[in-house]
Amino acid sequence: MTKxxxxxxxxxxxxxxxxxxTEEEVLKKGAQHARETHGIDSLDDDTIRKVKSKIRES
Ligand SMILES: [Zn+2]
Known part of the structure; x- marks a missing residue:
């Protein structure tokens, strides 16, 4: 099972x-991807909540 x-x-x-x-791993990779690809240095709480709500089991 992966996220x-x-x-x-x-x-x-x-x-x-x-x-x-894990969710933590996805969030960590997501933050890295946001920084490298989208130029977003840090994710605020609202964005993190939004991201978490989009994480699914696959
Ligand atoms: Zn992206």
Whole structure:
């Protein structure tokens, strides 16, 4: 069982799918992806909540 986050559900048009073993791992990779690809240095609480709500089991 892995967790999956489709970045495109948050950042329109982004094809990246982030996967991890745990929610924490997905969040960590997601933050890294946001920094490297979208130029977002830090995620605020609202964004983190939004991201968490989009993480699914796959
Ligand atoms: Zn993205």
């Amino acid at each position: 999956e986050l489709r970045c495109g559900e948050i950042m329109e048009g982004c094809p990246t799918v982030i996967r991890g073993e």
